[in-house]
Amino acid sequence: MQQPEVSEVEIVGMTTLGDQILDKSLSKIGGKGLFIKELEHALLEGRADLAVHSGKDIPMQLEPAFKLLGFMPRENPLDAFVSNDFESLHSLPAGAVVGTSSLRRQSQVLARFPHLRVEPLRGNLDTRLGKLDNGQYQAIVLAAAGLIRLGMNERIRGVIDAADMLPAVGQGALGLEIRAGDDQLAEIASRLVDPLTSRLVGSERTVSRELGGSCQVPLAGYATVVDGGQMTLRALVASPNGQQCVTATAMGSQSNWLELGLEVVSKLRSGGAERLIQAALAS
Numbered sequence: 300m301q302q303p304e305v306s307e308v309e310i311v312g313m314t315t316l317g318d319q320i321l322d323k324s325l326s327k328i329g330g331k332g333l334f335i336k337e338l339e340h341a342l343l344e345g346r347a348d349l350a351v352h353s354g355k356d357i358p359m360q361l362e363p364a365f366k367l368l369g370f371m372p373r374e375n376p377l378d379a380f381v382s383n384d385f386e387s388l389h390s391l392p393a394g395a396v397v398g399t400s401s402l403r404r405q406s407q408v409l410a411r412f413p414h415l416r417v418e419p420l421r422g423n424l425d426t427r428l429g430k431l432d433n434g435q436y437q438a439i440v441l442a443a444a445g446l447i448r449l450g451m452n453e454r455i456r457g458v459i460d461a462a463d464m465l466p467a468v469g470q471g472a473l474g475l476e477i478r479a480g481d482d483q484l485a486e487i488a489s490r491l492v493d494p495l496t497s498r499l500v501g502s503e504r505t506v507s508r509e510l511g512g513s514c515q516v517p518l519a520g521y522a523t524v525v526d527g528g529q530m531t532l533r534a535l536v537a538s539p540n541g542q543q544c545v546t547a548t549a550m551g552s553q554s555n556w557l558e559l560g561l562e563v564v565s566k567l568r569s570g571g572a573e574r575l576i577q578a579a580l581a582s
């Protein structure tokens with residue numbers, strides 16, 4: 300049987316509300332799907348057939364009109380330490396100011412390095428780097444993948460080890476979304492999907508889905524393949540000031556990615572994650 304073919308692909312560039320709101324902290328604006336709504340409208344109106352999103356911007360539950368096909372091969376999933384004067388979080392002196400508006404990054408910096416200060420930092424990548432270069436911060440933390448994709452690798456002083464900072468669920472992976480029921484496109488676009496990345500990110504997303512993760516909650520989840528082809532999933536829920544922190548790990552076969560996600564959720568719950576999440580949402 301002949302496979303459906305695509306002879307021409309047109310890129311429809313779009314800016315999302317999440318990209319436009321640069322002055323307020325994401326954790327304050329909230330709202331699920333801030334970075335994907337415009338692309339979903341284009342899908343519904345037929346202006347586009349395939350939407351490509353940053354994995355960490357995709358809500359855990361899509362509207363029934365849409366289908367998440369899977370994820371493309373992952374770029375570096377970790378966070379990057381960016382600074383003009385220092386090598387790493389470990390070498391920052393007491394009182395040094397780290398810029399980030401991510402509750403996940405803030406809580407982990409403060410948990411691991413309580414002698415540091417965290418100050419809000421929003422804006423597009425150039426604005427954020429400009430504020431660092433102005434001397435408003437001694438260092439800032441950004442997704443390594445964002446810098447790499449925009450050709451700014453040289454700004455990465457070091458990738459932050461997962462032991463110091465677990466990345467966001469889906470960070471560094473691009474997710475592919477289509478209209479539900481568009482079977483022919485599903486078949487064509489499925490060839491872009493990386494099954495391994497999709498299992499790893501699927502496992503991470505299970506944690507966020509079950510616990511109601513959002514930008515208002517300091518939550519991290521990171522799955523990797525370990526020796527022998529097994530996978531491991533690590534996740535964390537913390538208080539914004541980093542003083543309380545629950546972590547959990549599970550390891551098993553890749554085909555059990557969903558079960559591993561649920562195992563981590565149940566461990567996080569036993570450790571008091573729900574209480575931390577309720578507190579973060581109420582503040």
Ligand SMILES: NCc1[nH]cc(CCC(=O)O)c1CC(=O)O
Binds near residue numbers: 444
């Ligand atoms: N929250 C915004 C966002 N969504 C995806 C990325 C970076 C690229 C990626 O993770 O794929 C960023 C910026 C950042 O966190 O520094």
